[in-house]
Amino acid sequence: xxxxxxxxxxxxxxxxxxxxxxxLFSKLSKEITVAAKLGVPDPNMNSRLRSAIRSAKxxxxxxxxxxxxxxxxxxxxxxxxxxxxxxxxxxxxxxxIIEALTDNKNRTISKIRSICEKNECTLxxxxxxxxxxxxxxxxKIKKENCYEEELxxxxxxxxxxxxRLDGEYYEIFSKKNELHAIQIALxxxxxxHFSGIIYKPKSVVKVNRGELKKxxxxxxxxxxxxxxxxxxxxxxxxxxxxxxxxx
Numbered sequence: 001x002x003x004x005x006x007x008x009x010x011x012x013x014x015x016x017x018x019x020x021x022x023x024l025f026s027k028l029s030k031e032i033t034v035a036a037k038l039g040v041p042d043p044n045m046n047s048r049l050r051s052a053i054r055s056a057k058x059x060x061x062x063x064x065x066x067x068x069x070x071x072x073x074x075x076x077x078x079x080x081x082x083x084x085x086x087x088x089x090x091x092x093x094x095x096x097i098i099e100a101l102t103d104n105k106n107r108t109i110s111k112i113r114s115i116c117e118k119n120e121c122t123l124x125x126x127x128x129x130x131x132x133x134x135x136x137x138x139x140k141i142k143k144e145n146c147y148e149e150e151l152x153x154x155x156x157x158x159x160x161x162x163x164r165l166d167g168e169y170y171e172i173f174s175k176k177n178e179l180h181a182i183q184i185a186l187x188x189x190x191x192x193h194f195s196g197i198i199y200k201p202k203s204v205v206k207v208n209r210g211e212l213k214k215x216x217x218x219x220x221x222x223x224x225x226x227x228x229x230x231x232x233x234x235x236x237x238x239x240x241x242x243x244x245x246x247x
Contacts, residue, residue, distance in 0.1 A: 027229055028056045029069040030101055034081050036073035047180045051196045058194060079103050086112055087129035090218065091120045092211050095129040097199045097232040098222055108227040115225065119218035132234055133199040136161065137179025139172045139186060140194040146170065151190075158185045169193060173200065201234035212237045213245060 032052045039046035043053050049070075056066050084105060086098040102108040109123075116123055141151070143165065155163055155172060160182055163172040174182045176197055183195050207215060215235050222231045 023224070023226070024059055025056075025061050025065060026226070028052070028059060028061055029065060029072075030081065031229060032056060032066060032069035033073045034083075034101060036070045041070050041073055047183060051183075051194075054192060054194060055196070084108065085130070087124045087126065088112075088116050088121045089124055089129055090215060092205070092207065092214075094205045094207065094211075094215055094233055094235045095132045095201070096121065096218070096222075097129060097133060098228055099230040099232075100225075100227045101229055102227045111225055111227070112222065115218065115221045119221060120214065121218050130199070132203070133201055133232065135176050135197060136200050137174035137176055137182065138194070138196060138198045138200070139174070139179075139183060139192055140169045141172070141186070141190050142193055143168050143170060146190055154185070154189065158182050198230075199232040201232075204234050204236035207235050207237050209241050209245070211235075212241060216245065 032049065035046060035049040035052045039049060041049070043050040053066055056069075081101040081103050082105065084100050084102060086100065086109070088096040088098065090096065098112060100108050100112075113123055115121075148165075148170070151170060152163070158181070159174075159178060161173045161175060163170055165171075172182070172186070179195065179197065183192070186192060212235070215233065219231050219233060222228050
């Protein structure tokens with residue numbers, strides 16, 4: 001988790017080209033539309049939608065794009081997106097979880113299988129990789145926006161599982177079904193940077209420079225696929241090497 005999380009942070013700080021930004025906005029719009037369609041189009045009454053909008057704002061997605069995505073959920077669009085999860089593992093044993101939103105599962109699985117095969121990865125059956133991860137809630141608050149002692153005391157009272165400092169953010173972890181309640185409690189006092197459900201590795205696989213390049217290659221290829229929303233993995237690598245490879 002630490003390796004993948006830090007690498008994703010480096011990518012975010014480096015910024016994205018116009019084409020990559022457009023692709024990111026498209027994925028964020030899809031998540032907003034699906035969240036609004038499955039619940040209600042009011043983020044104050046729909047925690048999934050609120051989280052999706054927060055992610056869009058973090059990515060500097062224009063407000064007009066967000067509003068259009070919410071409005072689209074109310075249109076008479078017969079396209080129905082289904083959330084699917086695929087599991088894969090690399091030749092060196094790194095586990096990969098792939099979350100997708102698709103209106104055609106045959107198309108999506110075909111594309112993901114092709115990416116895996118080209119990058120020496122194998123698609124696994126359900127449960128073959130996910131047992132290496134815990135599905136949990138995560139919330140992020142900028143370090144500069146709170147005091148650690150005060151935050152720690154509040155987290156004890158509201159039942160958070162764990163929290164840690166990762167760079168400029170405090171990361172708070174919760175049980176999956178308790179994320180909404182903890183999110184509401186924290187929002188009364190702090191401005192959240194991110195909240196959502198993630199796959200958190202139970203343990204990590206340490207990789208060297210050569211192995212790291214292969215893992216990053218397959219993750220980037222998967223993230224570039226239109227139907228793929230999020231990719232999680234359990235690799236861990238030296239942060240200096242991560243920064244060198246992505247510079």
